[in-house]
Amino acid sequence: MVKQEERCEFLFRLGYVALLLLCVTHLRCARAENKTVVQKYAEFDVTYNDTVTSDNQTIYAFNHTVSRNKTEGVRVTVDVLSEGAESSPILFVVRQKQAVLSFQVPLILRGLYQRKYPYAHVGRTLCQPPTRTLSETQYFFVDVSTLSNLGTHYQLRISRVDSFTLHTDKKFSFTASPSQPQYFKYVFPDGVDTAIVKVNSEMTFPCSVMSIQDIQCPVYDLDNNVAFIGMYQTMTKTAAITVQRKDFPSNSFYVVVVVKTEDEACGGPLRFYPLRPDELIDAGNRSKTLDVVVSPAISSDVYVMGMLFCLGIFLSFYLLTFLVACVENKRMHRRREGLLNPADMSPAETASLLGKPGVTPVSPYEYGSFADNGSTLSSEAITDSIASDANYGYMERSLESVTGRSRQESLSSIEEDDYDTLADIDSDKNIVRTKKYLCVSDLARKDKRVLSKKYQIYFWNIATIGVFYALPVIQLVITYQTVVNVTGNQDICYYNFLCAHPLGNLSAFNNILSNLGYVMLGLLFLLIVLQRDIIHSRALDRNDLNALECGIPKHFGLFYAMGTALMMEGLLSACYHVCPNYTNFQFDTSFMYMIAGLCVLKLYQKRHPDINASAYTAYACLAAVIFFSVLGVVFGKGNMVFWIIFSVLHILATMLLSTQLYYMGRWRLDSGILRRIVYVIYTDCIRQCSGPMYIDRMVLLVMGNIVNWSLAAYGLLKTPNDFASYLLAIAICNLLLYFAFYIIMKLRSGERIQCMAMVCILFTAVVWGFALFFFFQGLSTWQKTPAESREHNRDCIVLSFFDDHDIWHFLSSIAMFGSFLVLLTMDDDLDDVQRDKIFVF
Template structure:
């Protein structure tokens, strides 16, 4: 642009020789804060000479403002400011290009001059403002050069100013001694016009126009709020510029595009898009706050390890005090127990309920255990209130000394045998726990090994991708890529929001603790089988721990993938945060079902295949689901069909066929049961659950089809959670209805977990950011930290939800401990 001004003085002669045009150049010794109203044309040019004194310990801003009074669009006014170390040029009216090559004109143009630092105590600087035009007509303008009294920003002092697309503003900030990082907060009472906040190093030129503000430094689009954390180590001079640019269009901030003429070559006068803004610079947190937040996070979750260690020790100490007084009575009761189970009196039962939190016993006390065993022979016992005439008892093994007797499955694969047993009106756990224990153990261990394999192959590309995201943010400075809560995003190293990553530690630590507890229960159970094998194979819910291991692994992976998502949260990687939530919900439902249906539960391959389909639809919903009616129709139809197929599978215990005759059989059942005799359903309990489940799922499908929520991943997760809660509530109700009881430990876990879930959901719905909107609109929801000056509402959600999930897992782990001493042919299936 500087060379352009020199070319304005040169004309090519018709003969090809270069001649200097005759032009009247007027030089004026100008002063600050005075308005100069002149006119120029192709033969008249003005040069204004200014001088001012620069002090090393004082920074002053200088601003040049030009207002074009004539209506000239084809031949604009050219303004060149020549300084000692920089040249600034612009035109009036200023033409800025927007989206789709739209051009906008602004007659009032104002620019701040770059002020390079000086090493001398004081120096007088001269600069020149050249005003010219190529128009043959007179072009009238108004020029003024002023000092900026508030060019330097101070810590914790608010400063209010106005900006337009043609009159950007920037200010200087100098780090104080001992301050390593600050947070630049910019706010505005008006959402539009859209603006851009940029942090740039002290250098010339300063990029302060809409078409170049993203060239260097860090920047954010803004409606009402913006916040950028700036670290001293990124600026060698110990200072930086805060640049504020108002955009010509609001599309980047979620606003609509203005009306534009049909002819794209016609510039549009955009008037004044003035925005009032306020800037506040506050010191960021120091090392002490980082250390305090880390110690707090570890302290909260390590306390659960101490509690898990304390409970078995306390239980062992409590039981040790009672052993002396109960030794004789327990011995006599065990003799009677052994006789009831078909054992000799020499085979004493040394306690019950193996596989508990305690070292040698479950939460069921010996007294409760023996009472249950004695009472189980009484006709008045609550577990035998239902008729048991059609129960098929499991053949009792006379001896366990022969290995061959354990090498076959007591339930053959003959279809008629399965039909006889599984289609009874009242089923007991003994009917559905007839397969070989070693076979079933391997079947459920596959859940753990499969999810471990899935976790490894899923997490490696996720980690690579989020590292790439973070690198792009750090290199380009574009902070619109990631949807942080910028008012409480504390960087550490290359990570922009370390606190959001740290708060996911609870999922990993509590998931690991749950695996340790499950391992301890399994070892205790296996140790108990060495002494009371016959008892453990005849009483209680069958102990299969593979699904529990899978649940603990899924909880740990949820923490890892949630941390990866929060490295750079946005709509393209949100499925990282939800994939293992689907896994957890599915595994919990499978575990509930497996408790009463151990032989007919889904295999690991089919279960994970269904979960893979769910994740596949989650990805499709994120990509294509926003407002796409065709997608929502297809998904709703598939959702309803899958619900009906699963309902049929559960109602008939898998004893049905999906073939060409399915519709004929449906009509036959409807005619027989509803038309001819109008008989009630054979399996009333199952029918109640499935009717309620279909009502819930059909309602959710209708909601999705009508409202088409933008956050499809959360909608899909809500479907899974609603079904899990419905099944869990049904399980608890049927457990109490069957005469069973909730022991104090699971009852306490349910109560505490419910309270924690309630608080966790409260913090989850605070909505500190949302990738369903533009980055600028998302920042309107940003809030300051609320815990230790380090954690925000979403971090508290991470804390509480990890604790709530851990508590929920414990509920499933010890929910049926009251049945450890009850014979399986008296434990009902529901």
């Protein structure tokens, strides 16, 4: 019973609503019958002053001749002269052959937070439908109506736009405002497949939008709809879009310029918030003078030249390396011949082969000479020892006695824990590492095969990390590029739009191509390391005494990891430049942290092979750095809490690392650490005021702490927006500090830097200088808005294909390759020096 009553009540209400709608419709029809419709035949370039009310409607009829060979624009300009027209605006409807354009005056445009801006002066350009005949007459009508009972006075003017078509390489100036957008037509001439549309202005604000749209009606030329189709950019002073003919079936397009109602999109100030939701805000004068020019882009020949130029630069390093290897091989061959026939050599040549005083060659296949207790062999003795099989067999037996292990035993499987955890070995570690002056032999006591496996883990781990890191990165940047191509929003990616050459779906192919150097030079470095590794392995297989007991212990795992990291840096930098922005900048910097960390570890490993960090510990620390890099990008901008936490952790990490380096790992982080610190301070500083035992290490650590504490203070006070670059600066500063310390201590210890290493150092320093010059040109920056970033855009400087940042890619890849060569060759002068005569620092 209740349901039936509800159903009846519902039907009654529905009938009541239908009756009301019928009455309203009847009233409107009756009123429409009383409305007066006036049609006027109007002319171009004549201003019509008229008044419109709810009782009358005016229709203006226009006709004009359209020619296929000449394109003219038609512009409608309207002014409302009555006060209070915002409450009852006038509706203008332009009816054309293939399109209808309608707008109200005053025109209400909305900004941020739905703020309303009224414009009483409106100018719109009519779209041009295509013509099928050579010449035809087209008609269009302008309907003017309103619902206001009071008369509203307006002015209407229809005019022709003679300069509606843009010409190649010819600048055209115009003025636009939010209610008076402008657009022009460009037709691709024969032989031009790609063009660059550049819009410039002397005025930074008001903020504007430049859009490229296909020839169709309607044309989206208002602030609230300009982003609906085509490609678009916000702009302050500069905007540039590269347009390809294949994207426009009609071989032509519209260049649309719209002035925004507010400037926040371009980094301008945020205007006040209205007190009432329906409050109208006076927009003021927002007219902007601009000029547009369309230029042909580069041809396919320039693409080919750019790719050949890039390949030629880096293939030349392969050729140079091959020539150096040939020269070195020839020198070693002559050296071997000299060792076999010392009687045919001059005393000076014999002395040069024997090396330093007190050095005796023991094998025709050795790298250098082996220092004994001061005696030297005569030329006859050298010849006899080399020529005699019996003497050579005696030499092998003596090598076995030196190494303390037979050849068969050395090839067996030995784990580090088999001897490293014994009590006597552990106590020996403590005794050795607390000596005032350490030699490399003191810290190269572990089995070489165990250490080789330990350091090879660096290579395999970074290769695994690279694969798992790169695959999602590639997928993400492809998605970014797809979003840019589909939406047309070119504010997503921060390119140098004045030198961004597309290829396929890639918007800036030149920025990607220039990263090829990292990959090619990283591969070349791996080949150089492989060659040295093979030579060293052969020397160990024949029990070469020089390779066993002389020089810095050669472990190549970290070098392999460095070369792999350089290749991965090139791949990830290319991925970043597919669509550079602040959300994926860590792709470009992650392996830079890796490279800096691996270089520091390699420098430390040279003199401390037994106590260097394991791959797992090192990569865990680098993972923590990358983690903080991501946090800094997401939360670091203006967040003082984040900067305080990071600065405290930075200082604590510096202190812990300093303790690790000073005591060479012979300390423990446990509950008794504070008690031991107080005891050391009391005994060494208060009770007897003794100086540090390890002066050199203390100087390095004091300088390192000063630098890191200063960087932490700078970050806390300035809170830079680019946290990833700030973190990278910390890593580079520590690397340079340690490298300078290493070179200074090497020279202080009486060691020398060979010619090849010195050439690499000087060459690398010069290349780094030029590279940094091009890096700081700042062609774009995601720390600002896209419109502000485009103010820094510049034209290409090399082959009309590469810009300053591409040159940075070229030079920095060469500089990194040179830096790796420095680390590889800087201790070659010690290859014939016993390890108990090489100091640790």
